Amino acid sequence: MTPAHAYQHGGSPEKDMARLGVSERPVTDFSVNLNPLGRPPLLRERWMELWDRVEGYPSVEGEGVARYYEAKFGIPSGRFLAGNGSTELIYLIPRVLRLGRAAVISPSYHDYERACLLAGTRVIHLPLASNSGFSPPDPNQVERVLASVDAVWLGRPNNPTASLLARTVLLDLADRFPDKWFIVDEAFIQFLEDWKEESLLLESPRPNLVVIHSLTKFYAVAGLRLGGAVADERVIERLRHAKEPWTVNGVADRAAALLAESGGFDEQTRSHVGAEVKRVFSRLEALEGITPFPSPVNYLLCQWVRTDDLDDLLRHLLGRGVYVRDCRNFAGLERGYFRVGLRAPRENDRLLECLASACGRFP
Numbered sequence: 001m002t003p004a005h006a007y008q009h010g011g012s013p014e015k016d017m018a019r020l021g022v023s024e025r026p027v028t029d030f031s032v033n034l035n036p037l038g039r040p041p042l043l044r045e046r047w048m049e050l051w052d053r054v055e056g057y058p059s060v061e062g063e064g065v066a067r068y069y070e071a072k073f074g075i076p077s078g079r080f081l082a083g084n085g086s087t088e089l090i091y092l093i094p095r096v097l098r099l100g101r102a103a104v105i106s107p108s109y110h111d112y113e114r115a116c117l118l119a120g121t122r123v124i125h126l127p128l129a130s131n132s133g134f135s136p137p138d139p140n141q142v143e144r145v146l147a148s149v150d151a152v153w154l155g156r157p158n159n160p161t162a163s164l165l166a167r168t169v170l171l172d173l174a175d176r177f178p179d180k181w182f183i184v185d186e187a188f189i190q191f192l193e194d195w196k197e198e199s200l201l202l203e204s205p206r207p208n209l210v211v212i213h214s215l216t217k218f219y220a221v222a223g224l225r226l227g228g229a230v231a232d233e234r235v236i237e238r239l240r241h242a243k244e245p246w247t248v249n250g251v252a253d254r255a256a257a258l259l260a261e262s263g264g265f266d267e268q269t270r271s272h273v274g275a276e277v278k279r280v281f282s283r284l285e286a287l288e289g290i291t292p293f294p295s296p297v298n299y300l301l302c303q304w305v306r307t308d309d310l311d312d313l314l315r316h317l318l319g320r321g322v323y324v325r326d327c328r329n330f331a332g333l334e335r336g337y338f339r340v341g342l343r344a345p346r347e348n349d350r351l352l353e354c355l356a357s358a359c360g361r362f363p
């Protein structure tokens with residue numbers, strides 16, 4: 001059995017083709033969940049400004065990234081710490097806060113648990129129920145688990161279920177339990193059409209609330225490694241004290257400062273994703289054999305129910321050059337779950353066609 005702290009990530013099309021006996025071919029990859037519009041054109045247009053940043057040392061703490069968060073969310077630099085992607089903060093937080101026991105929503109992004117285990121934090125699972133569509137835990141459930149932990153980790157929206165615990169519920173819990181940590185990952189929040197009403201990034205700070213955020217997904221810049229944490233000044237100071245210097249490279253740091261000027265692209269993304277996710281969801285709902293779960297963002301969790309083996313579907317799709325994220329390695333998603341990240345509408349149509357033909361093939 002794989003230990004819980006072993007590193008897990010999405011599959012690879014080559015490995016899955018070999019495993020399923022499909023001859024190797026190029027695939028359209030729906031397993032990633034980046035912005036379907038791709039990178040902002042601004043980055044290409046001003047690429048030479050990034051080149052200029054290669055030679056010298058960058059700012060020690062990613063000043064350009066801090067500038068992005070100040071410009072977009074009004075967060076003063078004393079309440080923000082940049083990292084080499086949000087992953088750096090996910091791993092730093094349990095170490096610095098010295099969490100003894102933490103609750104992690106299950107299923108959710110694997111690194112919360114791994115980061116806790118590597119920091120010596122014991123992990124309690126807070127399971128979401130499939131029969132309630134993986135809806136967020138209700139406040140009573142969170143309250144019960146809080147009695148035995150120092151912290152609770154939550155994704156808003158959660159990856160891969162896309163469920164979103166209401167902002168007011170979370171803030172109420174944080175206010176009522178001031179001696180517990182609430183560690184909230186908002187890596188996908190900017191995709192929401194009403195993100196300003198939903199995001200905790202815009203909230204006044206709470207001493208027990210840490211919000212993790214990433215620029216990876218929204219700007220499709222996974223290779224740059226951009227993200228950070230937002231919290232009360234004293235918490236940021238503790239994190240800053242323990243963090244290695246220069247983890248944000250100069251190219252990423254300059255790119256973040258440029259992204260602060262990307263307002264038009266941000267709006268275009270939200271209106272595109274908002275309309276496309278509704279369209280794809282309603283087409284998926286019409287398929288007999290696939291159960292999609294509602295999502296306000298750029299990816300959808302689905303369950304294959306036509307046969308009792310997800311490999312039947314994966315083999316069919318790979319044979320047509322389509323790759324989706326097999327979610328069976330998430331606790332609670334072992335029975336036929338997969339995730340699709342939105343791509344261009346024409347590609348999404350091709351995915352829908354292939355899913356429809358899979359449903360037709362297994363009567």
Ligand SMILES: Cc1ncc(COP(=O)(O)O)c(C=O)c1O
Nearest residue numbers: 085086087109159187214216227
């Ligand atoms: C929910 C969630 N949070 C955080 C991350 C880490 O992103 P990054 O380190 O690129 O900021 C990911 C990446 O897949 C993710 O899905």
